[in-house]
Amino acid sequence: MDQPSFFQPTVLSVTALSNYLRELLETDDVLGDVWVRGEISNFSQPRSGHLYFTLKDSEAQIRCVMWKNAAFRLNFSPRDGQGVEVHGSMSLYAAGGQVQLYVDSMQALGEGLLYQEFLRLKNKLGQAGLFDPSHKRPIPALPKHIGIVSSATGAALQDMLNTLARRMPLAEVIIAPSQVQGADAPASLIQALEGLNQLDDLDLILLARGGGSIEDLWAFNDENLAHAIYNSRVPVITGVGHETDFTIADFVADLRAPTPTAAAELATAISINDLAVTLQNARSALATAIEDAIATRSYALELRNFDLQRLSPLQRVNNAIQTMDHLRERLDRGISAHLRKAQLQLANLTSRLEALSPTAVLKRGYAIVTDMHSGTLISQASQTQPNQTVEIQFIDGKVPAVLQATLKETE
Numbered sequence: 148m149d150q151p152s153f154f155q156p157t158v159l160s161v162t163a164l165s166n167y168l169r170e171l172l173e174t175d176d177v178l179g180d181v182w183v184r185g186e187i188s189n190f191s192q193p194r195s196g197h198l199y200f201t202l203k204d205s206e207a208q209i210r211c212v213m214w215k216n217a218a219f220r221l222n223f224s225p226r227d228g229q230g231v232e233v234h235g236s237m238s239l240y241a242a243g244g245q246v247q248l249y250v251d252s253m254q255a256l257g258e259g260l261l262y263q264e265f266l267r268l269k270n271k272l273g274q275a276g277l278f279d280p281s282h283k284r285p286i287p288a289l290p291k292h293i294g295i296v297s298s299a300t301g302a303a304l305q306d307m308l309n310t311l312a313r314r315m316p317l318a319e320v321i322i323a324p325s326q327v328q329g330a331d332a333p334a335s336l337i338q339a340l341e342g343l344n345q346l347d348d349l350d351l352i353l354l355a356r357g358g359g360s361i362e363d364l365w366a367f368n369d370e371n372l373a374h375a376i377y378n379s380r381v382p383v384i385t386g387v388g389h390e391t392d393f394t395i396a397d398f399v400a401d402l403r404a405p406t407p408t409a410a411a412e413l414a415t416a417i418s419i420n421d422l423a424v425t426l427q428n429a430r431s432a433l434a435t436a437i438e439d440a441i442a443t444r445s446y447a448l449e450l451r452n453f454d455l456q457r458l459s460p461l462q463r464v465n466n467a468i469q470t471m472d473h474l475r476e477r478l479d480r481g482i483s484a485h486l487r488k489a490q491l492q493l494a495n496l497t498s499r500l501e502a503l504s505p506t507a508v509l510k511r512g513y514a515i516v517t518d519m520h521s522g523t524l525i526s527q528a529s530q531t532q533p534n535q536t537v538e539i540q541f542i543d544g545k546v547p548a549v550l551q552a553t554l555k556e557t558e
Contacts, residue, residue, distance in 0.1 A: 162241070169239040172246065178237035183209075183248060184256065190227045192218075198225065202233065202248065211235075213250040222391045223255060223360045230256030255360045262361065265368055268395055272370070277377045283401045284382040288417055290350035292319045294343035294381070296336060299324035303357040303386070303407035310411035314418035321346070327356035332366030337375045344380045351414055352379065354396060355386035355407035367394035376400055386410025509542040516540075519547065 159167070172178050185202035192198050196215035201208050211233065225231065235250040254262070272278065293311065297304045299322065311320055323339035326332040336354070343352050354376070356364070366372070367387050373395050376383050382401040387394050390405035397403040404410035417425075501507055505515055516525040519536040531537075535550045 165239055165241040172237045172239055182234050184232045187225055187229050187231060188227055190225060209248055210245050211248045211250050217251045232256055272373055277373055278398045286382050286402055287350045292349050293414055294321050294349050294352045296323050296325050296339040296354045297356055298327045301357055303355050306408045307411040310408050314415040328363050333369035333372050336372050340375050349381050352381050352383045353410050353414055354383055355410050358389040364388050364394055367396040373399045384410045384413055514539050514541050
């Protein structure tokens with residue numbers, strides 16, 4: 148029977164060894180919080196969104212993994228051959244038997260020092276009051292003249308021009324082309340900014356460029372440019388890089404936009420469509436107000452007209468005219484009645500007169516005798532003489548006659 152040896156080595160399974168190595172890596176103080184500098188190679192990003200790459204230098208390499216949620220926070224797109232500084236922790240990928248660096252943040256090589264300089268300058272200018280909200284100038288609601296400081300060849304300029312043309316085609320736009328990257332960019336930006344400030348009728352300035360690394364955007368962290376923005380007579384809106392990018396210019400500006408396109412949209416907070424809607428609403432409100440005012444004034448006018456008619460002397464004149472018409476009618480009726488009565492009286496008297504008229508006597512067969520010479524009416528025989536020339540009037544005419552005898556002679 149074999150006796151057990153006290154010096155027999157412990158034999159581990161592959162899984163046990165892998166777990167042991169992973170525990171060693173994950174519990175090490177240095178490997179659990181480590182920064183590594185190197186060059187990216189074998190970079191890939193499958194549909195899952197995770198990043199897989201190798202970080203290498205001239206003598207060694209190590210596999211790296213960056214999960215999707217951490218990769219989403221990157222402000223640049225990693226590529227093969229790019230120098231980077233990554234932060235993460237070491238562990239073991241047991242299924243592949245690989246020691247890997249699990250990256251939770253990444254920046255382009257040199258961004259660490261630049262970021263420290265960014266924080267230093269931000270603190271300095273902040274203490275100097277360049278970020279003071281009380282100094283921020285109000286953005287005009289309807290700018291008529293807009294200046295743009297940006298690269299003449301960049302896509303950011305075209306995006307801003309397209310947005311301004313779509314939202315506010317009535318606004319005049321002037322472009323001050325400038326370098327936006329490189330050692331000469333800060334001086335170029337300052338010159339363009341100060342040139343636009345010389346225009347008396349300028350309402351607003353857009354200072355913008357497209358996205359890039361911290362080195363690409365570094366011109367917008369220039370201290371002299373910060374003072375130029377602060378001292379600008381015209382309000383400044385910045386739209387530098389992407390939404391996650393922040394520069395010193397953004398903190399000094401009167402308004403910061405996440406992108407150049409957004410800067411153009413903020414510059415035209417009220418678009419031409421908004422103006423059209425506002426104008427239509429105002430037109431409708433004005434029409435309603437005019438109609439209401441006309442109705443109110445018409446009603447008041449009717450009341451005043453009623454009072455005027457009630458108090459007007461014309462009404463009294465009309466009443467007097469009506470009274471006069473009634474009196475005239477009564478007078479006409481009275482005159483007519485009086486005339487009819489007089490006519491009746493006249494007819495009666497005429498009848499009586501006709502009854503007493505000589506003519507009526509003549510009609511009954513009598514005659515009237517008058518002396519031809521004296522015209523004296525002879526009514527008695529004693530008034531006659533022989534050979535007296537007389538005129539005898541019958542009903543139908545007069546006849547001369549000579550009396551042959553008289554009453555005295557006949558007696």
